[in-house]
Amino acid sequence: MDPARSHERVPIRRPGGRAASVVARVHQAARELLTEVGYEAVQLPDVAARAGVNKTTVYRRWPTKSDLVADLLLGLSDHDLPRADTGSLLGDLVAMLKDVAELLRTPLMQAMVRASLDGSIDQEARLSFWAERMHRSSVIIERAVRRGELPESADARSILEHAASPIYFRLLVTGEPVTDHDIGRFAERAIEAAQRA
Amino acid sequence: MDPARSHERVPIRRPGGRAASVVARVHQAARELLTEVGYEAVQLPDVAARAGVNKTTVYRRWPTKSDLVADLLLGLSDHDLPRADTGSLLGDLVAMLKDVAELLRTPLMQAMVRASLDGSIDQEARLSFWAERMHRSSVIIERAVRRGELPESADARSILEHAASPIYFRLLVTGEPVTDHDIGRFAERAIEAAQRA
DNA sequence: CACCAATAGCAACTACAGTTGCTATAAGAT
């Protein structure tokens, strides 16, 4: 239909020049403030000020605090997940769970999870974010299957969820502490259940 | 030391007359608004208006929204926990988990859990609240032990946490749905693990 | 049935989060 297909109709007008720098600085400022004063106390004008950016700029891109913080969550990239290869499923799993626990103890992460409760993230994005994260960690399971520690039928997603959810539960909901000993138990439990399947 | 021990020094001046009615009405108004517009959109002045109470009254008792909502959580009484006696551990557990899932799907409960993340509840109160809730549900486990379905050594708290945390995880964190089938699996898994202990 | 302390209502205020319309700038296209 369109003869000049080379430059389509699609508004590819979304460069990464100045805009990118603004986004980066605002994100950074938000992360800092969140860890310093906590979600509740963070104010968009403050974020703007710290980012060295005008208030309006922030408001136009992120109408609410929730939106900004949720955006932060989605921007959480890998480099804080996979983890070392310890040689055993238990070792890998424990290492991963320790990371999870550490992350969940930070005000930043708590704020991000919270923001996602406000519906500032469309359901689809939220689901795919967590799916992606799970997927990244599933190397652990794949390795275990290759080693023969788990049956071929093992479902990575389910195992990881099984092992990790009590940590989320305690750290985010009840506020109870999670010890390394607990983590060991959670990991063992999940492994046993998976082997039985 | 104090001769007139009959009317101590303690400011027992905290009757339950008018004050109680105010508290009740504000709580009610808050609950309604939370379910209608969601945590983020609830504003203390609105709550006051709906409760037919002056703004100042609300602000003086609950300085922030978090405080009010957290208070709501602590006020969550039993009558929505124990549950029917189905005759089997699995049946009881599944019934309980279904209740949990249902509760967690309400904006009200989500708001309350969220507020507890803001540190508006002192850690002690938060812990004892959840401990109490767990304790209430532990009849299920006790009955199972009596029936011989579980060893004497069974730890109610641990079993309940094991079975329930994936539900919290999905409904509060990832946003994934929880089906009745999932609930059945969670319950079975927890029971098997407990029997093995 | 006065008295007293606690707490609710009222009213006036203020500070500042969030909005809006306009101008300036910088990136991409030609």
Add this chain to the structure above:
DNA sequence: ATCTTATAGCAACTGTAGTTGCTATTGGTG
């Protein structure tokens, strides 16, 4: 180089959340 469009900055404004000092009720006490 020039034109165009998206996006940032600026400045002035507005609504209202949250505060404060004072008065009015109310419920317990002797």
